[in-house]
Amino acid sequence: MNQTGTKLLVIQVAALGWDLVQRHFPAMAGLTFRKTETIFPALTCTVQASFRTAALPSQHGMVANGLYVRELNKPLFWEQSARLVEGDRIWSRLRAEGRKVGLLFWQQSLGEAADIVLSPRPIHKHHGGMIQDCYSQPADLYERLSAQIGRPFNLMHYWGPLASQKSSEWIASATELVMRDDSLTPDLLLTYLPHLDYDLQRYGPESRQAFQALEKTYALLSNLWKTAQETGYDILIFGDYAIEPVSRVVYPNRLLREKGFMLTRSIRGMAYPDLFAGRAFALVDHQIAQVYIPSPADVPAVRDALSGLPGVAAVLDANGRQKAGLQHARSGELVLLAEKGSWFAYPWWTEKREAPDYASHVDIHNKPGYDPCELFFGWPPMSIGSDPSRIRGSHGRAGSDYPVAWASNRPLPDPADVRALAMQIG
Structure with missing residues (x-):
C-alpha cells in the first residue's frame, strides 16, 4: 500500500504476455502496459505464490501446479490449502494494522490469513458427478454474490471443453460487488481473470481466437478499472506467464x-x-x-x-x-x-x-x-x-524471452520481475 492509504485492486490475468499485449493493445483507458520478467517455472500456482510472498519457489515451496507427496507416493494437482504456500504474506503488515485483505479465485487460498476469500470448492459425489460450490469467507459471501449476479459460478466455464470468458465475467462481477459493498471493501483486494489462457492453449497466441479473447479481457479490465476509480481503489494488473506457440x-x-x-x-x-x-x-x-x-x-x-x-x-x-x-x-x-x-x-x-x-x-x-x-x-x-x-500454446519457460505485461495507475518503478513488483505494494 502507498503512503496515502489508498485501497488497491490487484488483478492477475492468466497468460497476459508482453508480446501479445504489445502486438494488439499496449494501452487501456489511461493505463500503459509495461513489461517485466515472471518467475520460473512460469506456472499459475508458482507465480501466485511468489507474488503473495515476494519469494522464490525454493522458499515458498510451490514448485509447480502439482505436487508429489513422497510419503504417499502420490501426485496431487491443484490442492487448495493456503498452508502449502510457505512464508510471510506481503499483506501481513496491513492486517497487523487492522486493515482488510481479500482474495478472489486465487490458488491455495483456503485457510489463508485474509478477511475475504472466495474459491471454487465443489463436492465430488460418491457415485460420480459433482455438486458445484464455492468456498467463501465470510461464509455467506458466495450465496450473496450469486444472488446479486443472478447465477452461481459455473465450474464448466472455469476448466474443460466449455471453459470460456464466462468464468472471467462472473469473477469480474463478483469483484465489482465486493468493491462496492461497504461491509466488505478490503484495503487490498486480489482477484483473477482466467479465460485468456484457454484459447491461447487451444489455438495458439497468434490465432484469431487469441485476439478475440484478449479483446474480452480488455473489456473486463476496463470495467474493473472504472469501478475501482468510482470506489477509491488504485489498480495493478499483471500477467503470470507468456504462452508461446508449440508444435x-x-x-x-x-x-x-x-x-x-x-x-x-x-x-x-x-x-x-x-x-x-x-x-x-x-x-x-x-x-x-x-x-x-x-x-x-x-x-x-x-x-x-x-x-x-x-x-x-x-x-x-x-x-x-x-x-x-x-x-x-x-x-x-x-x-x-x-x-x-x-x-x-x-x-x-x-x-x-x-x-x-x-x-x-x-x-x-x-x-x-x-x-x-x-x-x-x-x-x-x-x-x-x-x-x-x-x-497450440503452452508455458512454463521464463526469462527475458518470455516477459509478461503489467500496468498500474501508481507511479511504480519498473520491477525486475513479478516478485519485485509484489515487494512494491507490500
Whole structure:
C-alpha cells in the first residue's frame, strides 16, 4: 500500500504476455502496459505464490501446479490449502494494522490469513458427478454474490471443453460487488481473470481466437478499472506467464517406462502407474516436469536417458535447481525444461486400449500430470480429446524471452520481475 492509504485492486490475468499485449493493445483507458520478467517455472500456482510472498519457489515451496507427496507416493494437482504456500504474506503488515485483505479465485487460498476469500470448492459425489460450490469467507459471501449476479459460478466455464470468458465475467462481477459493498471493501483486494489462457492453449497466441479473447479481457479490465476509480481503489494488473506457440509434444514417461524406470500395473487391460515400485516418474506441468527418483543411485542413469529425449532443453540436477530457485524438498530430483516450441504430455502408454479410465475425462485431481487435452471435446460424446497434437500454446519457460505485461495507475518503478513488483505494494 502507498503512503496515502489508498485501497488497491490487484488483478492477475492468466497468460497476459508482453508480446501479445504489445502486438494488439499496449494501452487501456489511461493505463500503459509495461513489461517485466515472471518467475520460473512460469506456472499459475508458482507465480501466485511468489507474488503473495515476494519469494522464490525454493522458499515458498510451490514448485509447480502439482505436487508429489513422497510419503504417499502420490501426485496431487491443484490442492487448495493456503498452508502449502510457505512464508510471510506481503499483506501481513496491513492486517497487523487492522486493515482488510481479500482474495478472489486465487490458488491455495483456503485457510489463508485474509478477511475475504472466495474459491471454487465443489463436492465430488460418491457415485460420480459433482455438486458445484464455492468456498467463501465470510461464509455467506458466495450465496450473496450469486444472488446479486443472478447465477452461481459455473465450474464448466472455469476448466474443460466449455471453459470460456464466462468464468472471467462472473469473477469480474463478483469483484465489482465486493468493491462496492461497504461491509466488505478490503484495503487490498486480489482477484483473477482466467479465460485468456484457454484459447491461447487451444489455438495458439497468434490465432484469431487469441485476439478475440484478449479483446474480452480488455473489456473486463476496463470495467474493473472504472469501478475501482468510482470506489477509491488504485489498480495493478499483471500477467503470470507468456504462452508461446508449440508444435512438438514430448512424452518423458513413455521413455521412463521404455527404459524400465517407470512401472505400471495392468488392471483390466489398462496401464496404471505403480509409483510404489517404480524407480522414476515425471510429474509433467506444461513446459516443465518434476522427475521423482526414490533412489539416489538411479539419478545419473535417469538423467542420461532424459537428456537425450528430443524436445528436452535442459535437465536440472541439484545444482541446476539451486541456480533456478527451485531447490525445495518438494522438487523432483531432476527438473526438465522443454525446448522452445515444445511441451510435456503425461501419458506413458502408446496403445489406446492401455489408457487409464481417467484419460478420457476431465479429472484434474486424479491425473498424475497436467492435461490440456481437457480443453477439447472428444469422441464418444461426453469425453475429452485424446490428441495432444491439437494443443497450440503452452508455458512454463521464463526469462527475458518470455516477459509478461503489467500496468498500474501508481507511479511504480519498473520491477525486475513479478516478485519485485509484489515487494512494491507490500
